[in-house]
Amino acid sequence: MKKSRPIVMSFSGNDPTGGAGIQADIEAAASMGARIAPVITALTVQDTQNVKYFSATDAKLLIEQARVILEDMPIAVFKVGMVGSIENINAIHTILHDYHEIPVIVDPIISAGGGMSLASEEMSLAYSDLIFPFTNLVTPNSNEVRLLAPEADSLDACAQELMDDGCEYVLLTGTHESTEQVINTFYGHHRKIEASCWTRLPNSYHGSGCTLTSAIAGLVACGESIPDAVSIAQEYSWQSLVDGYQSGMGQYHPDRFSWTENWTKFERNGAEKTYSIKTADQTKN
Ligand code: PLP
DSSP, X not given: OOOOOOEEEEEEEEOTTSSSHHHHHHHHHHHTTXXXXXXXXXXXXXXXXXXXXXXXXXXXXXHHHHHHHHTTSOXXXXXXXXXXXXXXXXXXXXXXXXXXXXXXXXXXXOBOTTSOBXXXXXXXXXXXXXXXXXXXXXXXXXXXXXXXXXXXXXXXXXHHHHHHHTOSEEEEBOTTSOOSSEEEEEEETTEEEEEEEEOOOSSOBSSHHHHHHHHHHHHHHTTOOHHHHHHHXXXXXXXXXXXXXXXXXXXXXXXXXXXXXGOSEEESTTOSOEEEOOOHHHHHO
């Protein structure tokens, strides 16, 4: 019998634009060779400009979704994205507590790129007590980390505070800072490990954080260490933004499958039939 791909259980919201949320998780983890077991935390109403509103999944339903799968399938990694409500943070806490041997990668979603708040102040503060004690890697942007560690007086101090709360590693992304290049800083075990610089791209993107974090989760599920996964996933995510496109009238979406463009054809099980995948140029003809 063929072995299953490594499975990441993703707690995530649905974004009907397909740019962020669970669809981003599925595409990024699949690109790394893993697959997602999707546990939906919230339904959002949004277009490519902003989130209009959302409704959180009932916490009991959330726990049931997760527990039924956890009793059936081997989960290699938990990925936590948009949580939807304080009740859902409590629900996710009980799962992380009961399955504490499974690595946990957290993208703390506090607000949408268009500005709409996706987590209350009470929720941002609850991460410290309920989620971070189980977290192997957290990937906040600079705006998020300031809300998660409001007492800290510098970005380094914020990252330190998250590690004090229990996070083993922190990848702090710098898109929202006014630096010429985007500087992402990786911390671990109470130290700054490395800063990596990325050319700042001209557009505004939706789903970049979900792409990065789910690529890391997929790689860790496939056996990479967290530091290696962080470095490979940054390269992959940046390329998906370079290849990104505008599907609506607002923010750009990452192209998480642009790597498939090198496949002009593939053969299946040695069968004679050759399947062609259209390239962008062929589509224009
Ligand atoms: N998850 C959902 C369901 C969302 O709607 C959003 C933003 O709107 C996000 C995650 C965060 O997206 P990003 O990766 O751009 O931070």
